[in-house]
Amino acid sequence: MGHRPALAALNILRGEGVDRIFGNPGTTELPFLAALSNTPSAPEYILGIHEGAVIAMADGYARGTARPAFASLHIAAGLANGLIGLLNARRSHTPLVVTAGQQDRRHLQQDPMLTGDLVALATPAVKAAHDVQHAHDLPLALRRAFALAVRPPAGPVFLSVPMDLFDEATEVEIPARTPAPPLGPAAGLERAAALLGAAARPAIVAGDGVGREDALDALVRTAEACGAVVHHQPMADCLNFPTTHPLYAGMLPPRHDAIRAALTPYDTVLIAGAHAFTPHHYSPGPALPPGLTVIQLDSDPHEIGRNFPAAAGLVGSLAPSLHRLAELLRDRVPAPTAKGRILRAGERHTADRDRAESEARAAYSPAPLAPWAAAHAVARGLPADAVVVEEAITVGLLLRRLIRLDRPGSYTHTVGGGLGWGIGAAVGRALAEPARPVVAVLGDGCTLFGLQGLWSAARQRTPVLFVVLNNGAYRTLQDTYQAMGGRGSCPGTELGPLDFTRAAAFFGIDAVRAADADHLRELVAGAADLTRPLLVDVPLRS
Known part of the structure; x- marks a missing residue:
């Protein structure tokens, strides 16, 4: 039986598990909105007042539900506003x-107002872009x-749809959904074991593929089977290994020289689900020290050997591959050897964490707070089962050293670097997992970029705690400027005094x-009891 195009589209969305549409509409979306309003059990429309917030909400929602989210933008201008979010989603x-x-296709040749080459505009920011010309x-x-959005490597897919196409009287057929067969364990695990x-001296680098594919428990089993120290990949987007575990050695810094130094003590490293150590600042030389034996495991075949050679390159689903690898390792590594490594690593890492704790506690004072104190107050105040959505460029690095999380999905960041993501992502995450407290830890500059997302937070009454770390500057630029030998102050980096309570x-x-660090810790602890959004303005020392 055929359906009109707009109804067919809604039918497919429901079949793909879409229960919410994130959008900011314009005239070219009116035929679709008409079908949406006249269709029982249609997905809920979540309005954002800027497309950057729209895509960020969809991003957070997709991560929280572990399925593709759907967003609707308006013509060239709306797509252009959403590009920053699409770049984040792709990365x-x-x-x-x-x-x-x-x-409307009937006057496209006349270059009507607001039109543009949508596919050309979207292509650099998405996994694929297509122009649909026939109903x-x-x-x-x-x-x-x-299907393409979830196929490794996952990412955003864009479709340009002329407004008159939805109004066509054509009856279209809906193809049945074909579930993609899951990837199995990788071949070659015996050699890797x-x-x-x-x-x-084994080590593991836990990449974001581990968190995305719900393979955290499997990686824990693998690490414990051989007593391997575990580092998070640079600027990890997910919780890929419990930060409470004695084998956890912290995040690798996003520079080749620092990564090389961190991995020099080891003779063999398993790199699981990591995007090839994408650096932030340039430093000469390779990321890996000479003589290091590399085992690389990923569900995306393009990652294998992409930036460094691997003695064993494995392609397969991470969770079953790591579970199988753990079984193989238990036959090869004596239990006392593995337990001894875990004990020694735990002693070193506990000492490191105690030093960081002491430094942070010593920085406690009334506001304005020291960055260490603010990070510590947030980390110690987090309720059980909280989700941290972090977009705090400088304090976020301190927070990563202090945070104690062990449940998958507890930490969310974007390595894409497009500012303004955090507020919308936190709203989307709260909509996806309403039973979990959501704490958004934001820099003041990032907050300004994504401020419109607060409208959706208020409209949806999402119980998100927004913690704005307010130092009145683009501090990461100032720090980098000084590190590069810059003289005097760095132009264009001062925001001045800002009162986010008024915003x-x-x-x-x-x-x-x-008012002080203890007050901040109490406010964060109260996130579990919120029934509507609350913003905390945290003055920081300059």
């Missing part, structure tokens, strides 16, 4: 399907988009200013 491998309404192609294009099992009030959100 973070977040599965999204995004459409934008194109102008009978729309159902197949949507099915393909959802032989290499890792023979190591005297929150404008959007109808309750707000409070932290």
Whole structure:
């Protein structure tokens, strides 16, 4: 039985598990909105007042639900506003399907107002972009988009859909959904187990693929089977290994020289689900020290050997591959050897954590707070089962050293670097997992970039605690400027005094200013009891 194009699209969205549509509409979306309003059990429309917030909400929602999210943008201008979020989603491998309404095809040749080459505009920021020109192609294009969005490497897929296409009287057929067969364990695990099992000083780099594929428990089993020290990949987007575990050695810094130094003590490393050590600042030389035996495991075949050679390159689903690798290692590494390594690593890492704790506690004072004290107060105040959405460029690095989390999905960041993501991502995450407290830890500059997301937080009454770390500057630029030998002050980096409680009030959100570190810790602890959003303005020392 055939369906009109707009109804067919809604039918496919429901079949793909879409229960919310994130959007900011314009005239080219009106035919789709009409179908949405007249269709029982249609997905809920979540309005954002800027497309950056729209895509960030969809990003957070996709991560929280572990399925592709759907977003609807408006023509060239709306797509352009959403590009920063699409770039983030592509870098973070977040599965999204995004459409934008194109102008009516009957006058496209006349270059009507607001039109543009949507596919050309979207292509650099997405995994794939397509122009749908015929109503009978729309159902197949949507099915393909959802399938492609989750196929490794996951990412956003874009479709341009002319507004008049939805109004066509054509009856279109809906192709049945074909579930993708899951990847199995990688081939070659026996060789990987032989290499890792023979190591005297083994290490593991836990990449974001571990968190995305729910393979954290499997990686813990692998690490414990051989007593390997575990580092998070640089600027990790997910919790890929419990930060409470005695084998956890912290995050690798995002510079080749620092990564090389951190990995020099080891003779063999398993790199699981990591995007090839993407650095932030340039430093000469390779990321890996000479003589290091590398085992690389990923669900994306393009990652294997991409930036460094591997003695064993394995392609397969991470969780079953790591579970199997753990079993093989238990036959190769004597239990006393593994337990001894775990004990020694735990002693070193506990000492390191105690030093960081002492330094942070010593920095406690009334506001304005020292960055260490603010990070410590947030880390110690987090409620059980909290989700941290972090977009705090400088204090975020300190927070990573202090935070104690062990549940998958407890930490969310974007390595994409497009500022303004955090507020919307936190709203989307709270909509996806309403039973978990959500704490958004934000820099003041990042907050300014994404301020419009507070409107959606107020409209949806999402119980998110927004912690704004307010130092009145682009501090990461100032620090980098000084590290590069810059003289004097760095132009264009001073924001000046800002009162974010007033910004929150404008959007109808309750707000409070932290008086001291203990007050901040109490406010964070209260996130578990929120029934609506609350913003905490945290003055920091300059």
